[in-house]
Amino acid sequence: MSSRVQNIRGMRDHLPSAMILRQHIINTLTSVFERYGFEPLQTPIVEYAETLDGKIGDDEKLIYRFEDHGGRKVALRYDQTVPLARVVAQYQGQLTFPWRRYAIGQSYRGERPGRGRYRELWQADIDIVGSASPVADAEILAVLTDALTALGFTGFTTLISHRQVLGGIARVSGLDDASAGNVYRAIDKLDKIGIDGVRNELLQSGVTPDAAERILALIDLYGSADDVLNELAQRLHDDERAQQAIDNLRAIIGYARAMGVPEERIAIAPRLARGLSYYTGAVFESIIQEPPMGSLLGGGRYDELIGMFAGRSIPTVGLAFGIERLHDVMEALGMGPESRTIAVALVTLFNPEMAMESLGLAQELRRAGLMIETTLDPSEKLGRQLQYADRRGIPYALVLGPDELARGEVVVKHLRSGEQRSVARSAVAGMLHAAAEAQRTPRIANEQGGIHER
CATH class of the missing domain: 3.30.930.10 (Bira Bifunctional Protein; Domain 2)
Structure with a gap:
């Protein structure tokens, strides 16, 4: 054998x-x-x-x-x-x-x-x-x-x-x-x-x-x-x-x-x-x-x-x-x-001091019905966290640093395009729900075998 x-x-x-x-x-x-x-x-x-x-x-x-x-x-x-x-x-x-x-x-x-x-x-x-x-x-x-x-x-x-x-x-x-x-x-x-x-x-x-x-x-x-x-x-x-x-x-x-x-x-x-x-x-x-x-x-x-x-x-x-x-x-x-991963976003841990706030943000989003991953090592460099999310095919990464916390905002980064913007913390769930719905929309085959969005 x-x-x-x-x-x-x-x-x-x-x-x-x-x-x-x-x-x-x-x-x-x-x-x-x-x-x-x-x-x-x-x-x-x-x-x-x-x-x-x-x-x-x-x-x-x-x-x-x-x-x-x-x-x-x-x-x-x-x-x-x-x-x-x-x-x-x-x-x-x-x-x-x-x-x-x-x-x-x-x-x-x-x-x-x-x-x-x-x-x-x-x-x-x-x-x-x-x-x-x-x-x-x-x-x-x-x-x-x-x-x-x-x-x-x-x-x-x-x-x-x-x-x-x-x-x-x-x-x-x-x-x-x-x-x-x-x-x-x-x-x-x-x-x-x-x-x-x-x-x-x-x-x-x-x-x-x-x-x-x-x-x-x-x-x-x-x-x-x-x-x-x-x-x-x-x-x-x-x-x-x-x-x-x-x-x-x-x-x-x-x-x-x-x-x-x-x-x-x-x-x-x-x-x-x-x-x-x-x-x-x-x-x-x-x-x-x-x-x-x-x-x-x-x-x-x-x-x-x-x-x-x-x-x-x-x-x-x-x-x-x-x-x-x-x-x-x-x-x-x-x-x-289109997506081959469950999570719509990775909540990063900006640094060990901000880890508790970031984990709390992740729970807020999960309770809002979103599928969210978090980084597990608070000391991991932010760049490595973003690389991980990109390799996993996770569409978005969320960054909550001290400045964002003070302003009541979250940085939302779209990993495929590299675009990022600051979004009010209260609006992040709605934005990700819209993104998740688009992510779930199946691609369909047309009569010639091509693919387009439903």
Whole structure:
């Protein structure tokens, strides 16, 4: 074993400058979730292995498994959806349905680490449990639209499909339901292996060349909701389940528009399969197209998963925001709060004799709701204190010397520009509050990927 001290590969340390952006993301998401009435839920990271077994399809091999000290087979949660299903089954007598819940926390996946792929990942989930209404699906779309907008994203599109549209595509191509799973799995790899790769996978799974071409032609449809749904309705007119799915998508999109989701934010994409096997209805994924940064989140309707635990059908729809993904994309685009430090100002200690007055000033400002650091060594030279603040990225330094104390003033120095001025002590808090608000104002990405202030 290497003697070098390091973290586990695929699991990241987040130093303070990164955590400020991550907390901004989490706080923004939480604020939007709660505006819609979603309630917080926290579940353990460790579950009994049997709770997770058979719930996530092909990715089950990625679950971290081990035995606890009592010899019980346990596992780290792969996502927050299966634990939600367990909670609903365990506490259904204490819950009122429909139940809106959100959960923010870590999940673990034993996959090979790479760019954008981690073994420990934070997710922010929202779900509406106990409603089969398309209004519930539409509300999820409204929440994700508001959340991404609040974070500063502008060039995003939410792709929507339906499991029974994909099933209809398979059926009209001559495949039975048993073979449709191969179609889902192949289509889900489209972004990774391309159209030729999907064609090869279909052929290798036993799909005839003619059927494969029909499938590829149908999943190639993409565009505005009304146009693509009309085209699908014509091409899948003989499949009753597909027609019902198309009607369901029309209802969802209609309600979403009523909730203020812009028409240009939604596109129908039959190729969207979503890899997890528990989806039963509408599925969706939000992507950044300009600049092309890929997927930000995904979700859909899963009406059978909770029933596997509860013993009765409890329809549910939800989604998961990938905090790692949001963080990496926002960092790459220069989005989020401009400052990467918490404190808005450092209160310096002019000399040992003035230390008590300066520490008192710091407390005044903290009690006024400001985030303030102080120098810890009263004998430290003022120049070194200012250098420290500058290296930390603290925007302002405050100096309270004997002359300022006598005049009831404080010297406020803006470290980036070097400008300084004397401000009445009673006005310092108001000035710093205004500066802190500007510091917190997130930068947003425009449609071309540029950055500007909100």
